[in-house]
Every structure is written in C-alpha cells, then in structure tokens.
Amino acid sequence: MTIPMQSTPGSSGYLDLYPERKVSFFKNSYILALASVAGIGGLLFGYDTGVISGALLYIKQDFHDVRDSSFLQETIVSMAIAGAIVGAAAGGWINDVFGRKKATLLADVVFAIGAIVMAAAPNSYVLIFGRLFIGLAVGIASVTAPVYIAESSPSEIRGSLVSTNVLMITGGQFISYLINICFTQVPGTWRWMLGVSGVPAVIQFILMLFLPESPRWLFIKNRKDEAVDVISRIYDLARLEDEIDFLTAESEQERHRMNNIRMLDVFKSKEIFLAFLVGGGLLAFQQFAGINTVMYYSPTIVQMAGFHANELALLLSLIVAGMNAAGTVLGIYLIDHAGRKKLALSSLGGVVVSLIILSFTFYKQASSSSSSSSDFYGWIAVLGLAMYIGFFAPGMGPVPWTVNSEIYPEEYRGILGGMSATVCWVSNLIVSESFLSIADGIGVGPTFLILAGIAVVAFLFVLFYVPETKGLTFDEVEVIWKERAWGKNPNTESLLERASQS
Numbered sequence: 001m002t003i004p005m006q007s008t009p010g011s012s013g014y015l016d017l018y019p020e021r022k023v024s025f026f027k028n029s030y031i032l033a034l035a036s037v038a039g040i041g042g043l044l045f046g047y048d049t050g051v052i053s054g055a056l057l058y059i060k061q062d063f064h065d066v067r068d069s070s071f072l073q074e075t076i077v078s079m080a081i082a083g084a085i086v087g088a089a090a091g092g093w094i095n096d097v098f099g100r101k102k103a104t105l106l107a108d109v110v111f112a113i114g115a116i117v118m119a120a121a122p123n124s125y126v127l128i129f130g131r132l133f134i135g136l137a138v139g140i141a142s143v144t145a146p147v148y149i150a151e152s153s154p155s156e157i158r159g160s161l162v163s164t165n166v167l168m169i170t171g172g173q174f175i176s177y178l179i180n181i182c183f184t185q186v187p188g189t190w191r192w193m194l195g196v197s198g199v200p201a202v203i204q205f206i207l208m209l210f211l212p213e214s215p216r217w218l219f220i221k222n223r224k225d226e227a228v229d230v231i232s233r234i235y236d237l238a239r240l241e242d243e244i245d246f247l248t249a250e251s252e253q254e255r256h257r258m259n260n261i262r263m264l265d266v267f268k269s270k271e272i273f274l275a276f277l278v279g280g281g282l283l284a285f286q287q288f289a290g291i292n293t294v295m296y297y298s299p300t301i302v303q304m305a306g307f308h309a310n311e312l313a314l315l316l317s318l319i320v321a322g323m324n325a326a327g328t329v330l331g332i333y334l335i336d337h338a339g340r341k342k343l344a345l346s347s348l349g350g351v352v353v354s355l356i357i358l359s360f361t362f363y364k365q366a367s368s369s370s371s372s373s374s375d376f377y378g379w380i381a382v383l384g385l386a387m388y389i390g391f392f393a394p395g396m397g398p399v400p401w402t403v404n405s406e407i408y409p410e411e412y413r414g415i416l417g418g419m420s421a422t423v424c425w426v427s428n429l430i431v432s433e434s435f436l437s438i439a440d441g442i443g444v445g446p447t448f449l450i451l452a453g454i455a456v457v458a459f460l461f462v463l464f465y466v467p468e469t470k471g472l473t474f475d476e477v478e479v480i481w482k483e484r485a486w487g488k489n490p491n492t493e494s495l496l497e498r499a500s501q502s
Contacts, residue, residue: 030233031153035161037211038148039168040204041104041141044111046172047179047197048134049295050321052077054180055190057299057310062190063124070436072124077297078433079128083135084142084425091143092418099221100148100214103140108205111137115198119191130194135425137201143421147413150405151216152234159340159470162405163332163398170325170393172200173295177318184311216410219247266416271481275407276416278466280423282344282400285458287427289351290451291392293435294320294385300436301385304444305365306378320385327393339470340399341462347395348459354388355452363445396458400424406469409478 056076060067066076087107094103114133121127145165153161176193183192212218215234218227228244235243266272294301298320299313307313334343361384365377408416439447467480 031157031161034152034211035149035164036168037204037207038100038104038145038152039165040200040207041107041138041145042165042168043172043175043200044107044141044197044204045138046169046174047176047200048080048138048172049169049292050173050176051180051193051197052080052131053295053298053300053317054177054314055193057313058184058190058193059124059127063127066124070440074433074436076124076128076131078429079131080135080138081425081429081432083132083137084139085135085422085429087136087139087141088143088421088425089139089418091140091421092414092416094140095144095147095217095417096414099217100144100151101208101211103144104148104208105205107137107140107144108201108208109137110140111201112198112205115195115201118197119195121191134197139421139425142424143414143417146401146405147417148214151214152230154234157336158406159335159402160332162402163328163335166398166401167325167328167332170321170328170397174318174321174325177314177321180314181311181318184314216247220410224248266412266419271478271485272409272412272416274484275412275481276419279400279404279407279416279420281461282403282466283420283424284427285454285461286396286400287424287431288451289348289392289396289455289458290355290388290431290448291396292428293431293451294388295324297432297435298385301444302382304362304439305381306375307382316382320382320389323386323389324393324397327390328397331394331398334394335398335402336470339468340403341466341468343395344399344462344466345395345459347391347397347399348455348462350391351388351396352452352455352459354384354391355448355455357387358384359445359448359452361445362443362448366443366445403466403469406472406474407467407477407481410474 056066056073059076060073066072087110091103094106098106110133114130114135114137117130117133118127119130121130146162149162149165150158176197179196180193183189186192212230213223213226215227215230218224218230227247231243231247266276298317299310302313302316307316331343338346358381361377361381365381404417404420435447438450467477467484469477469480472480
C-alpha cells in the first residue's frame with residue numbers, strides 16, 4: 001500500500017506544504033469542547049479508582065465482614081473491574097452499531113444507577129453489586145472516549161487531545177481524594193463518597209446531548225451531510241474540502257469492509273494481529289506495572305508504611321494523586337513533542353527505579369526494630385510512591401491509550417478497541433484482586449519487587465515492538481503494520497523517519 005506523502009489530507013507532509021491549515025490547539029474551542037466532554041468518561045474512571053481507596057477505610061468500620069477479610073476488600077475494589085471487562089468487551093460492538101455518542105450516553109445512565117445502589121447499600125453484597133454496575137459503565141466509557149476524541153481530532157494534535165482523557169482520569173482521582181477528605185467527619189462517610197460519583201455521569205449526559213456524533217462514524221454510516229456539518233466546525237475552509245474528499249473516499253472502502261468484519265478476522269490478518277498485540281500489550285503492561293495497585297490501595301499502602309490514622313493516610317494519598325494529575329499535564333505536552341515511544345521508555349525507566357526503592361524501603365522497615373527507623377523508612381516509602389507516580393503519569397499513563405486510538409484501521413477500530421480495553425481490565429482485575437493477598441503472603445517489599453521486574457519487561461517490549469506514531473495519519477500507521485507483516489518498503493522507511501523527527 002502506497003501513501004502519497006505530500007498529498008494525504010491530515011498528514012504531516014500535507015501540513016508542511018500548507019502550514020496555514022494547521023489547527024491551533026488553543027484557538028479551536030470547539031475541538032477542545034468535544035475532547036473535554038468526552039473525557040468526562042475518563043473522569044468517571046478516575047473518580048471511582050480514587051474514591052474506593054478512601055471509602056474502603058470506612059466501609060471496614062461499618063461492615064465487620066469486610067474488615068475481617070482481605071478477600072472481601074479486594075472483591076469490593078475489583079468487582080468494578082470485572083464489570084469493566086464486560087463493558088469494554090461489549091463497548092466495541094455498541095460503538096460500531098450505535099455510535100460513539102449513544103455509547104457515551106448509555107455509560108452515563110448505567111454509572112448513575114450504580115452510584116445510587118452503592119450509596120444505599122445495606123450490606124457488603126449489595127455494595128459489590130453496585131460496584132459491578134459502575135464497572136460496566138466505566139468499561140464502555142474506556143472504549144468510547146479515546147476513539148471519539150481521536151476521530152474528531154486533526155492528526156497534528158490528536159495525541160494531546162486523546163491525552164486529555166487520561167488527564168480527566170488523573171484529575172478524577174485527585175478530586176476523589178479531596179471528596180474523601182471532605183466527608184471524613186460527615187455521618188455516612190463512605191456513602192457520600194460513593195454516591196457523589198454519579199454527579200459527573202449526569203453532567204456528561206446533559207452536555208453530550210448537545211454534541212455531535214463522530215464524523216468518521218457518520219461517514220461510515222453514509223450520513224455525509226451530518227458529518228460535513230461536524231468537520232466544518234473543526235477545520236478551516238481552506239482545508240475542509242480536502243478533508244471531505246478524503247473521508248468520503250476512505251469511508252466508501254471501509255463501509256464495505258466493516259460489513260464483512262468478524263472478531264476472528266483479527267487473528268487471520270497478520271498485520272491486524274500485530275497491531276492488536278502492541279495495543280493490548282501496552283495496556284496490559286500499564287496495569288501490571290502497578291499503577292492501579294497504587295491508586296486503588298494508596299491509603300492502605302500509606303498505612304502499611306506506618307501512618308495508621310485514616311485522615312493522615314488520605315492526606316498523604318492526596319499528594320500522590322495531585323502529582324498524578326500534574327504529571328499527566330506534562331505528558332499532554334510531551335506526547336506530541338517527544339513522541340509516544342521515547343516518553344514511554346523514559347517513564348518505565350523511572351518506574352523501575354521507584355519500585356526498587358519501594359521494595360527496599362518496606363524490606364528495611366519490616367526488619368527494623370526501632371520506632372525511629374520505622375518512621376524514617378515510612379517517609380521514604382511515601383517518597384517512593386510520589387516518585388513512582390511522578391515517572392508513571394507523564395508517560396505510561398497517556399501513551400498506551402493514545403497509541404491504541406491511533407494504530408487500528410477504521411473497520412477494526414471498534415472491535416480492537418473493545419478487545420484491547422478488555423485486556424486492560426482483565427489485567428487490572430488480576431492486579432487489584434491479588435495485591436493484598438500477595439502482600440500478606442510474601443510481604444510488601446517482595447510484591448513491589450515483582451512489579452519492578454514486570455516494568456523491566458515492559459521497557460523491553462516498548463523498545464522492540466512499539467512503533468512511533470507521532471504525527472502520522474491512520475492510513476500511514478496502517479502502512480507500518482503491513483511493512484512489519486510482509487516486509488519493508490521505501491515508503492514505510494520514510495514514514496518511520498518522519499515520525500521520529502516530527
């Protein structure tokens with residue numbers, strides 16, 4: 001497959017010829033509105049991740065069966081992830097059949113129902129059921145938001161805009177810790193913490209009613225007039241006609257191919273399967289490197305470090321969550337400047353060092369006999385957590401989701417988006433359901449050392465298997481997979497060189 005490097009609308013080569021057609025990230029308020037509202041789906045995920053970590057401290061006080069069982073604590077946390085697995089798996093199909101907008105609205109309704117069930121839960125089992133509902137919604141949103149943003153964004157700012165979804169995740173986590181602290185002295189503590197989680201869903205539902213469907217999906221469904229109306233708000237007049245012609249031609253081919261696409265086809269096409277291995281692998285390593293272990297159990301880890309008061313544990317965890325959000329802001333800038341691959345590699349390098357520090361600190365604290373030494377190592381552990389987040393957030397936070405929004409051909413984007421998100425949530429479930437049990441069995445220090453080993457493997461995976469996609473169009477990325485599957489060609493060589501230098 002040959003891409004005309006100087007004439008493809010949306011490519012960097014095309015924009016180099018016509019610099020006046022570039023889209024300003026800060027001036028185009030319409031694109032920012034689309035990305036921000038869609039990114040509230042990330043806020044739902046982030047809030048749920050953070051709020052349960054603090055609420056769990058108070059759930060244990062009200063439900064004695066939870067207090068006495070690490071398994072029940074893990075189940076309350078991880079049942080949302082189990083629901084997310086189902087939601088992500090179904091989300092790809094929902095996106096393809098009903099569109100990105102309706103998928104988002106459905107996720108909001110389910111999330112609000114789950115929040116009400118959790119807030120009113122009379123026992124741990126009803127609470128777990130409410131967590132399942134929350135998970136279904138988060139799973140659908142995790143598939144939908146990155147794709148909606150990517151399909152509504154010009155390629156030159158696509159990475160930054162997709163990363164706003166990750167910023168909303170980390171921002172949601174930070175907000176959840178603030179909410180946790182605000183409700184520590186309020187009767188009903190954890191019920192308020194969990195019930196408030198329905199507010200972002202209601203806000204997104206209302207705002208989404210006023211936003212359009214993804215223009216690419218509209219073209220695929222042969223609703224050209226609606227699609228033209230949407231992209232006319234995204235591109236300048238000088239570039240609009242080229243974009244319409246490009247998407248029209250592309251959609252005619254993809255419409256034919258999508259009608260014949262089945263999940264088994266992913267495994268029959270060598271280049272598509274390679275793309276899935278990279279996308280799913282990145283999301284799996286994102287989870288197995290421990291990020292949601294830290295975010296789900298941050299207050300619990302702080303208590304393990306020796307800070308036993310609930311309020312102090314939440315306050316120190318708030319600092320960690322704040323660094324997570326700040327690091328994501330940095331990542332939004334770097335992802336379209338440094339590139340996806342370099343950012344992921346530097347991030348993982350720092351993650352490995354941080355996890356080794358955490359492992360060593362907990363090992364020394366466990367063997368320490370004096371309270372002063374224990375307090376010293378406790379503060380080092382908190383510093384290690386902050387370092388971990390500081391390195392993880394700018395790179396391995398946004399990069400896997402951005403890459404997954406870019407590397408799949410349109411006709412496979414719904415299916416592979418759902419499959420990759422399912423991989424993410426299964427990995428998340430394994431980590432969150434096992435962390436406390438493993439830590440109880442072998443110790444906190446060795447548990448963090450295992451995570452460090454996984455991060456090393458992730459570094460090698462990114463180094464050897466993940467291509468740089470910065471500045472490339474969807475069609476240009478597809479060329480890379482064809483090259484990897486069937487052999488190199490001069491056109492692909494120039495693509496890879498341009499991606500590394502742009």
